[in-house]
Amino acid sequence: MEFISREPRFHINSNLYIAPGKAKEITTFPVIFERFPVDILLAYSRELVTLDTTAKDCLVATYYGGDMIIPMLRTETKTIPSEKKQEQNWLGTDGVAIFKEGKLVDTISAYEMRGAMWILGKMRDAEITVNAPTDGKPLDFMINQSHSKIKPIIEGNQITMHIHCKADASLISSQSNIPLQDPAQIKKLEDSLEELVKIRIRKAIESSQKVGADVFQFGSYLDWYVPSVWKEVAPRWRKVYRENVKIAPHVEITIKRLGTTKNPIRFHPAESSSGG
Structure with missing residues (x-):
């Protein structure tokens, strides 16, 4: 949030997600139907498959003390018939993470x-x-x-x-x-x-x-x-x-x-x- 609030080139309507591991690992997920991994995340927010928490939402929440909810992603390995039944890493949605005073304290289903x-x-x-x-x-x-x-x-x-x-x-x-x-x-x-x-x-x-x-x-x-x-x-x-x-x-x-x-x-x- 510190970086986003100070960097004028960062779009405050960008969606935020909580992902397991490191954020850069999400960019390495194989894409089957979309061109880029970001297209998957955009679809999740656009179709309201999960919460569409934006950077602006988090900044407003920070003003009131830093309590907020951010959607979570989950990863797993699946066998995809269209890919000759080969196992592929798969990226999906999960519940949401609860933040209190800017710190993750719990998750909900x-x-x-x-x-x-x-x-x-x-x-x-x-x-x-x-x-x-x-x-x-x-x-x-x-x-x-x-x-x-x-x-x-x-x-x-x-x-x-x-x-x-x-x-x-x-x-x-x-x-x-x-x-x-x-x-x-x-x-x-x-x-x-x-x-x-x-x-x-x-x-x-x-x-x-x-x-x-x-x-x-x-x-x-x-x-x-x-x-x-x-x-x-x-x-x-x-x-x-x-x-x-x-x-x-x-x-x-x-x-x-x-x-x-x-x-x-x-x-x-x-x-x-x-x-x-």
Whole structure:
């Protein structure tokens, strides 16, 4: 961050990743479908496969004490059929790293990372699965776009962060016989999707509160909405965030597209015709 803040030629909208080993090793990974390794990383951020943390995000976080989250990469060896089944080094995404006061203190899983993306309003073109309330069989939905808004509410000495998330969803596959023509059943599916997202949001925040790292910059919202309260708690904010801040997620997901097929596609064996 010191180098980035002082070097005017460094683009502050560049994406940052945490990689195992040395950074220069990433440049030596074989490229199969892209021209350069950087194209892979650009695609990860552009398609929101993982968090798209930029240098600017980290600089802003540094101003508020250096608590931030940065996406992680992982490497492994895979057998790729298109490469004559030869083993190749493979570069993929993992969870995210939690930084506290500029130091890496913990990591969270890809599952919890999804909750972080909901909080930050960066969930797009992501698949989410819920079970039907009728027969318990899975339905897969695609989240088309999400938006989030964070607002702190002060009640006495209690600080509550209200996180409002809105999104549209499209049904992409179903193994259930749930009647999709019934608005009441659609509402139940929306409720199930919303509850699942709330769980992910709470998981992500619990991980950050456990280590006392305000990686979602809730302090900046407090500073913006109620600066008098922020001035009072700022010197001990990490302790306040860890022990006294409550989270209230509010999720609204609307299923807008079900497709033309109202019932799941089933393959049935052809009936044998009797001779005669």
